[in-house]
Amino acid sequence: ATWDPRQVPHVSLLATLTNEAWLNCERDQNEMEPATLLLVDLSVPVGEEYPCSWPGLTPFAAHQTLGADIPDEYFISRSLTMEEHLGTHVDALSHATADDNGTRLTSLDTLPLARFCGRPRVIDSRAIRGHINGESPWILPALVTAHEARTEPLKPGDVALFWTGWSDEFYHGTSQREHYVDWPLSGRSPGWPALHADTLHYLAERHILTVGVDTPSLGATHDPLSPHRAAFSTEITPVENLTNLADVTDGIGLFIFLPLAMLRATGAPGRAVVLLHPAEPLPSATSVAEVDV
Numbered sequence: 001a002t003w004d005p006r007q008v009p010h011v012s013l014l015a016t017l018t019n020e021a022w023l024n025c026e027r028d029q030n031e032m033e034p035a036t037l038l039l040v041d042l043s044v045p046v047g048e049e050y051p052c053s054w055p056g057l058t059p060f061a062a063h064q065t066l067g068a069d070i071p072d073e074y075f076i077s078r079s080l081t082m083e084e085h086l087g088t089h090v091d092a093l094s095h096a097t098a099d100d101n102g103t104r105l106t107s108l109d110t111l112p113l114a115r116f117c118g119r120p121r122v123i124d125s126r127a128i129r130g131h132i133n134g135e136s137p138w139i140l141p142a143l144v145t146a147h148e149a150r151t152e153p154l155k156p157g158d159v160a161l162f163w164t165g166w167s168d169e170f171y172h173g174t175s176q177r178e179h180y181v182d183w184p185l186s187g188r189s190p191g192w193p194a195l196h197a198d199t200l201h202y203l204a205e206r207h208i209l210t211v212g213v214d215t216p217s218l219g220a221t222h223d224p225l226s227p228h229r230a231a232f233s234t235e236i237t238p239v240e241n242l243t244n245l246a247d248v249t250d251g252i253g254l255f256i257f258l259p260l261a262m263l264r265a266t267g268a269p270g271r272a273v274v275l276l277h278p279a280e281p282l283p284s285a286t287s288v289a290e291v292d293v
Contacts, residue, residue: 191221
């Protein structure tokens with residue numbers, strides 16, 4: 001059975017004028033014509049009812065400031081309280097206080113947007129599950145090399161997306177949201193799968209600049225520092241709290257993450273999407289249904 005994007009709420013149609021070859025279609029590089037694109041949303045919703053904030057930091061809150069208690073007020077607005085690292089967000093290199101030599105690292109506003117765009121390489125990591133409360137199982141380099149052996153090697157310009165299914169299972173499920181981040185950190189349930197430092201060094205050898213995870217953090221519940229140190233020391237920028245990776249086919253389309261343009265930011269929330277052309281292979285209805293939730 002084919003996957004009908006009209007039946008999936010986080011997939012929409014985008015009519016635009018684009019170079020189809022730019023989206024990995026086999027067309028003449030100079031050909032330009034109107035095309036209808038699929039827009040797959042990989043961003044988690046942000047709201048006070050969701051586990052979108054890191055425990056211990058300022059929780060997300062929204063307060064109506066315009067239109068509140070004013071009869072016949074036409075405009076309505078809200079004031080937002082939030083951390084830079086909220087919902088689907090990117091960690092700038094400056095998220096660390098300094099590198100191993102004591103040098104202050106690069107803030108988000110100095111990085112080009114092109115850094116957060118590339119061919120999505122979806123690495124299925126759903127088999128990695130922990131059984132020790134408060135401890136994350138490691139995603140090791142062997143998982144990446146096995147994926148490359150089945151498909152093709154990672155290349156410069158690719159964005160490595162690790163599909164663990166964690167956000168699909170625990171972020172959206174109303175009865176299990178404590179399992180997403182609160183309980184793993186407090187030692188009440190196993191931690192999410194996390195990239196080992198060796199895996200990040202391997203990705204750096206493949207000249208990968210951006211890595212995406214569908215978990216609360218690049219770091220492990222029991223070891224938050226070593227994955228971040230490995231990423232920042234090799235100038236890899238992680239995008240955290242992705243979702244819906246089941247609806248992205250490995251190597252197809254264009255991944256785009258657009259963070260807020262905040263000066264001196266250590267990170268920023270944004271919208272992560274994948275652009276697909278209808279002529280490209282889409283996930284089947286069966287593959288979407290097989291997500292382990």
